[in-house]
Amino acid sequence: MDRRIYKLPFGKDKAPDWICPTCCNGVLRIMDNTFHFEERTLSKDAHSHEAWEPEWIEYVYSCLLRCSNDACGEIVANNGIGSVDWYSGYDNNETPVQEWDEIFSPRYFEPHLIIFKYPDETPPEIASEIDQSFSLFFSNPASASNHLRISLEHLLTFLKVKRQGTKKGKRFFLSLHRRINLIPIKFEGLKCMLLAVKWLGNAGSHAKKEITNDDVLDAYEIMDAVLREIFDNKSKKAKALAKKINKKKGPK
Template identity: 35%
Template sequence: MSINRSLWLQSYKEEAIPDWICPACSLGILRPVKNSFHTAWDSYSEQTNNTPNFEHEVVQFRYIVMLQCNNEKCREGVVSAGEGKFVPKLHYDNKGQQELLFIDTFTPQYFVPPLCIFQIPAECPEAVARHIRSSFKLFFSDPPASANYIRKTVGAILTSKGINQYSYPKGKQITIKLHDRIVEFEKSKPETAKKLFAIK
């Protein structure tokens, strides 16, 4: 279950969209549909444009783009939206003179349908896979919430392995702490339990 980290950790330029894998077929690459990339500056950037207070570094804008799988047997469509800004870059012209350019740079926040950050194994229990898919939805827009869903998979994994979620002292249902459940699981699968502790 490897992850190509370079696809998820970088902002990008319009002409250099990352090779995101299609979430439908997992084979094709998502490519921008012609003339579907649209941007709009935020209110403050619009108001200060063409004024003495204008600074490229503080410009913020929004973008939306339609992507399509290049696998002819799939052709899934994906919408992406996010934020953008100008990033300064030093450049030398053909006379060797240094000049400062500002490059449009985009950071995705949403994909519909969500991208698969990694492939979920076919044998993965549905209760576990459901939490993983939920984490994918929030991966770009809310990383802490995305991580919470990954942590929820720990409990789902333990349940799928037959580790009790509840105890019933005197007939009363009590939720067993996740830590205690991992400790119980550790008795039979110590190496796997170490990984669950790390995720927890």
């Protein structure tokens, strides 16, 4: 996963190589004459303030992106915010000068980007929460993380981990932490990864610490590995093959 394309701001002529969410193959490119940005009203009003500096500038932008894969040609709508960034350059007399450029950060994509490709066999209730997480990734990392945590609850249910316990004859809901500890023995090796996703989801739910895009990307990387381990047919086939070879202690 190239994290830079999901984290760094971009110039209006240099959009990152976002991957097309429809074919997952082509790269999204800004369509000619569709990138529009304007300075926000409060930002414009602030120019008259005696302490005003270009760093105060706030833009909003919108554009259309088209997939570079001609066989696909998907169109994606994108919008977000902008500001200015200083850089060092030279004027016509080759005197060093500080100049500034507009930079932009996405907030929404429609359809949303696919930040990691989960296996086709992933059950729909798990996939749906991951998709909701992707759709909120740029605008609300805490909510994105929370949806991933819900997908984890669904995953445990799929693995037949019980949701409720009983104490003195009364039923109660088990915490996610306890459920992870009840995971079937054959998935025991995933426990540490599931707990990590849970801790990141906790931060998203309870706001003990502000959750960043990087934290959510950490959770995506771990969840990607977990889902491949459980649902990816290729990995299952390779394991079954390895099992047969090991049993024969040689070619099968």
